[in-house]
Amino acid sequence: MGAFPDLHVHSRQSPDSTTPMAEHCERALEIGLTHLAITDHLELHPDNLFYGRYDYESARAEFDEAEKKYGERLTLLFGVEITYQKSITDRIVEALEGRDYDVVIGSVHYLENFGGDISSKKGTPAIFARNDPTAVYEDYLERIVELAECGLFDVLGHIGIVHRYATRFLAGIETGRFERRFARIAEAVVKSGAAVEINASGFNNPPNTTYPDERFLRELVRAGCDRISVCSDAHSAQGNPPKADGLGAHVKKALEIVRRCEINEIIYYKNRKMQRCSISPAK
Numbered sequence: 070m071g072a073f074p075d076l077h078v079h080s081r082q083s084p085d086s087t088t089p090m091a092e093h094c095e096r097a098l099e100i101g102l103t104h105l106a107i108t109d110h111l112e113l114h115p116d117n118l119f120y121g122r123y124d125y126e127s128a129r130a131e132f133d134e135a136e137k138k139y140g141e142r143l144t145l146l147f148g149v150e151i152t153y154q155k156s157i158t159d160r161i162v163e164a165l166e167g168r169d170y171d172v173v174i175g176s177v178h179y180l181e182n183f184g185g186d187i188s189s190k191k192g193t194p195a196i197f198a199r200n201d202p203t204a205v206y207e208d209y210l211e212r213i214v215e216l217a218e219c220g221l222f223d224v225l226g227h228i229g230i231v232h233r234y235a236t237r238f239l240a241g242i243e244t245g246r247f248e249r250r251f252a253r254i255a256e257a258v259v260k261s262g263a264a265v266e267i268n269a270s271g272f273n274n275p276p277n278t279t280y281p282d283e284r285f286l287r288e289l290v291r292a293g294c295d296r297i298s299v300c301s302d303a304h305s306a307q308g309n310p311p312k313a314d315g316l317g318a319h320v321k322k323a324l325e326i327v328r329r330c331e332i333n334e335i336i337y338y339k340n341r342k343m344q345r346c347s348i349s350p351a352k
């Protein structure tokens with residue numbers, strides 16, 4: 070059987086989760102995960118929601134404990150999800166110095182030009198309602214180009230998550246006019262050598278598919294990108310009913326999408342070095 074990896078999940082080391090890492094590991098063994106990356110939020114701009122709330126020493130210590138207990142049964146990876154903004158590049162570089170991560174994910178959560186978070190339930194509709202939706206969306210895509218070009222990260226997180234709380238604003242605008250920008254993003258991604266995450270949390274929210282979706286993934290593959298990661302982005306081990314958003318949730322559906330795009334290996338990082346695992350069902 071092929072690997073069943075979940076390469077971006079949050080523990081109680083993130084302000085929006087209460088789940089101990091050990092609980093994730095227990096659940097991972099229960100559902101048959103082969104690889105698990107715990108990637109808590111690190112935010113470095115004072116306007117970010119979780120600014121100043123991440124404690125590296127605490128996260129590292131909890132991870133080391135979990136690894137001692139579960140590391141032989143599961144490929145466990147210590148990571149972080151950093152909110153990327155170009156203006157805080159120096160802070161990001163500084164925050165990574167001497168830190169012992171396996172994997173560093175960069176995600177766009179915040180648009181400085183509009184002063185708000187594009188993945189928050191309340192804030193996102195507010196930004197779109199206050200501004201021209203096309204302008205906000207175009208700004209988001211520009212920030213994604215910057216993310217792909219910055220060269221700071223191993224993995225580019227959940228491209229397209231802006232859809233989650235802005236579906237009704239985006240319904241009329243995301244047509245062919247943005248395709249040139251997709252091509253630019255794809256080109257920047259390939260040049261960067263970073264992996265692109267296929268985030269299955271989009272199955273719990275609009276657009277009821279992955280971030281990014283299959284169409285975008287095809288564009289990436291066509292441009293020459295074969296470095297794909299996959300994850301649930303779970304914030305709890307069991308999930309929060311009625312949503313099925315626990316560990317591993319919808320990852321198998323995401324893997325089907327990846328295979329349909331003729332990618333048969335998933336990228337993960339150990340000590341920030343790229344590794345591959347087969348997701349071919351025959352192996």
Ligand SMILES: [Zn+2]
Nearest residue numbers: 150176226227
């Ligand atoms: Zn995120």
Ligand SMILES: [Zn+2]
Nearest residue numbers: 077079150302
């Ligand atoms: Zn996340």
